[in-house]
Amino acid sequence: MSAAALILAAGPALADDWQDVLDEARGQTVYMHAWGGDERTNAFLAWVGDMLQDRHGVALSHVKLSDTAEAVARVLAEKTAGRDEGGQVDLIWINGPNFLAMKDQDLLHGPFVADLPNARYLDLSPQSANSVDFTTPVERMESPWRLAKFVFNYDAARIDAPPPRMETWVDWAAAHPGRITHPDPSNFMGATFLKQALVELAPADADLTQEPTDAAFEAASAPLWDWYDALRPHLWRGGQAFPENQSVQQQLLNDAEIDVTMSFDPASAAAAIRDGLLPETVRVHVPEAGSIGNVSFVAIPYNAAHRAGAKVVADMLLDPEVQAHMQNIDVLGSFSVLDPGLLDADARAAFAALPTDPALPALEDLGPVLPEPHAGWMTRLTAEWQARYTR
Missing domain, CATH: 3.40.190.10 (Periplasmic binding protein-like II)
Incomplete structure (x- = not known):
């Protein structure tokens, strides 16, 4: 059975389980620790926060970092102090050495990505960029949300x-x-x-x-x-x-x-x-x-106080509407992590209709x-x- 067929076959059970997550998440405030050095990214996350509140009753609080290691250090300090529940960090925008450090020190909740409904739009094969972070296997303990390329x-x-x-x-x-x-x-x-x-x-x-x-x-x-x-x-x-x-x-x-x-x-x-x-x-x-090039991920610490809300945020970041809005150069311009072949016709049309710009390269112009x-x-x-x- 193909991966897509497996996802469809698992649909009803996944939907029931996900409703439980949504019910638990309603009313939660998710503290997302993420680099705050780019105003367009900050504005995009604020827009996502508005959608989360309107659709699911989840509030998103962007804790702006100058260095992701600050959030990693906080989670590690909590673990050292024996604070295994009610942690201050619910979600982290994370990559590379910081992800490896959290994985090696058992600071991550997971795996959780396969439980997200919008993961059906992702290529999660072992060779995919969504499955490896700086050569470290993700093992579905962090969820992709945008592409980056030097x-x-x-x-x-x-x-x-x-x-x-x-x-x-x-x-x-x-x-x-x-x-x-x-x-x-x-x-x-x-x-x-x-x-x-x-x-x-x-x-x-x-x-x-x-x-x-x-x-x-x-x-x-x-x-x-x-x-x-x-x-x-x-x-x-x-x-x-x-x-x-x-x-x-x-x-x-x-x-x-x-x-x-x-x-x-x-x-x-x-x-x-x-x-x-x-x-x-x-x-x-x-x-x-x-x-x-790499993929930007979000991860949930092992002791996150609002784990259900964090999953809802990670899923919202993969919503095709959100991904198309993110890729719009008038908004952020970051390339989507979704597999176009897994999108329906309406979603593909939304991406095709996005504005262009003389200084904006097409995906095919970015080379290997x-x-x-x-x-x-x-x-x-x-x-x-x-x-x-x-x-």
């Missing part, structure tokens, strides 16, 4: 498209001194820049899907550090200072101090142009070999998705960069 944004009025491969950035930067930089790698965007370079430059026999040993890290990262040593003198401010985050870097592009920025959101350029934060001539560039390295690589890359370049 891209470069550049001002086409000042330069042609950036170099097609990371290895050619050194020559380009030497010819355009001071016109490119990256966020400090303590920020996930700066770390992603290093990971993109690692994926492209590492020896062919390097296995980035495994937790790196000392020897494996040294061998795989050696070409990266040689490349970075050559690149650094040509960066903005001679590679002696770095923007704190993506927003600061974007302001540098808007102020014409640099010509290229980077983002994990292919719609960020179009969104910023519409908000008057970037010139209309900014466009999106994807490396020739493709770029790192390069898988995230194991979470341990980012941790080591960040620490090694700090040791090498901040002394």
Whole structure:
């Protein structure tokens, strides 16, 4: 029996069980701990909150984080203190090392994704991006809600498209001194820049899907550090200072101090142009070999006080109407995690009718998705960069 047929066969029982979840969730306030650094994302979550209240009587409180590790630390502290019920964190927007840390320390509730009615629109096969987070099997303990893909944004009025491969950035930067930089790698965007370079430059026999040993890290990262040593003198401010985050870097592009920025959101350029934060001539560039991509997830801590409400929120984020609203460039512009082949005709038509924009790439323009390295690589890359370049 196919996966779709299994879902349909399980429909009535699932519906009965889900009604119990809805009944329990009504009247709950779900405290969703999520990065709060993007106003469009914040506004979208507020809109989702309005829908939750209207449809299910569930309130959504967005606890804005500067770093997801803050929420992980809170759950860990509660477990250490023996607070196994009534936790302060109901739902977390989480990825990569933070998910791995919670999974390894038994801080997650789950598996729960297969119980969500709107999961029928997802590809949950083992090979799907919805089933793996930075090479760590999700095992349905976190629910996808939007796609992310690393891209470069550049001002086409000042330069042609950036170099097609990371290895050619050194020559380009030497010819355009001071016109490119990256966020400090303590920020996930700066770390992603290093990971993109690692994926492209590492020896062919390097296995980035495994937790790196000392020897494996040294061998795989050696070409990266040689490349970075050559690149650094040509960066903005001679590679002696770095923007704190993506927003600061974007302001540098808007102020014409640099010509290229980077983002994990292919719609960020179009969104910023519409908000008057970037010139209309900014466009999106994807490396020739493709770029790192992943899925953004939400997870429920093991001791969440409002577990039923958290499941209702996770399910609402997968509603085709919500996903289409999210993908609308006038709203957020983030690409949907739903499988178009599992949608009905009305839902497919809603996606087809979404507005376009000169600075918004089509999904097919984004090239191959390069898988995230194991979470341990980012941790080591960040620490090694700090040791090498901040002394």
